[in-house]
Amino acid sequence: MNRKMELLQELQRCVSEMEDELVIKVAETYLNEGYNAHEGIMQGLVAGMEKAGDLFEQGEYFVPELLICSDAMNNGLDVIKPHLAVEDIGETINVVIGVVEGDTHDIGKNLVKIMLETAGFDVHDLGRDVPAVDFVNKAKEIDARIICMSTLMTTTMSNMQRVIELLKAEGLYGKIKTMIGGAPISQSFADLIGADAYTSNAVEAAKRAKLLMSC
Numbered sequence: 001m002n003r004k005m006e007l008l009q010e011l012q013r014c015v016s017e018m019e020d021e022l023v024i025k026v027a028e029t030y031l032n033e034g035y036n037a038h039e040g041i042m043q044g045l046v047a048g049m050e051k052a053g054d055l056f057e058q059g060e061y062f063v064p065e066l067l068i069c070s071d072a073m074n075n076g077l078d079v080i081k082p083h084l085a086v087e088d089i090g091e092t093i094n095v096v097i098g099v100v101e102g103d104t105h106d107i108g109k110n111l112v113k114i115m116l117e118t119a120g121f122d123v124h125d126l127g128r129d130v131p132a133v134d135f136v137n138k139a140k141e142i143d144a145r146i147i148c149m150s151t152l153m154t155t156t157m158s159n160m161q162r163v164i165e166l167l168k169a170e171g172l173y174g175k176i177k178t179m180i181g182g183a184p185i186s187q188s189f190a191d192l193i194g195a196d197a198y199t200s201n202a203v204e205a206a207k208r209a210k211l212l213m214s215c
């Protein structure tokens with residue numbers, strides 16, 4: 001196995017095996033040896049978090065383990081994120097992002113945020129458990145052109161629709177585009193609630209946002 005692959009696998013392992021301190025050193029070594037930051041995040045840290053998710057589904061991990069895995073992933077992200085190359089899209093395009101009300105899963109949302117930022121968007125993060133009205137108010141305040149919503153729970157999916165209904169009530173539907181995502185979300189759900197775009201991952205989310213803005 002080559003050195004790069006070895007370090008990517010070690011990043012993965014650090015996240016999936018709760019090495020929240022060691023991950024910092026491995027991420028620094030990965031960068032110092034000149035490897036690509038984007039791949040470090042997607043093929044190292046994110047792959048590790050996906051493995052942790054699988055272990056949870058298999059009943060081997062519980063909530064406390066997942067929390068340490070997500071700390072490890074965030075520690076790795078803190079090291080690698082500043083090394084991502086940021087594109088220039090030639091204008092300021094404000095985007096509002098958040099996890100809808102009732103849901104605190106924010107790992108996916110944070111990844112989408114990073115990919116949008118590196119694609120050149122100005123991203124305003126409302127965090128998690130965000131009431132529908134806050135998405136709309138923030139978008140109005142900063143003249144946002146896209147609202148991105150994330151949720152990981154079936155029970156909170158309908159809160160995405162509430163944001164879209166509020167946009168309609170304010171005459172902003174269509175003017176402010178909406179993008180949605182998260183594990184239970186699908187294109188058919190996006191069509192059903194009238195969202196402008198859905199993607200299954202963060203890299204595609206950034207590409208789709210550029211397409212929506214034609215940049």
Ligand code: B12
Pocket residue numbers: 046049050052053054056057062063064066067070102103104105106107108109111112148149150151152153154155179180181182183184197198199200201202203205
């Ligand atoms: C990690 C995790 C947690 C962590 C969250 C840590 C954190 N800070 O986020 C902790 C331990 C805190 C947690 C808590 C809970 N969890 Co949990 N959790 C998970 C787990 C294992 C992985 C989720 C994850 O981070 N995946 C990795 C990321 C990278 O993937 P992702 O989020 O899907 O994001 C990608 C795409 O979806 C997309 N995307 C995401 N958002 C967006 C947005 C846009 C606009 C776009 C375009 C794309 C996009 O891009 C991302 C990157 O590529 C899932 C199961 C699973 N395997 O998915 C359960 C899961 C989501 N949890 C679940 C539950 C039930 C809970 C709890 C209620 C548990 C409890 N009994 O207390 C609480 C939630 C409390 C609350 N109200 O929020 C259920 C939800 C079931 C359901 N159908 O609703 C799941 C599915 C587990 C299960 N099978 O039961 N959880």
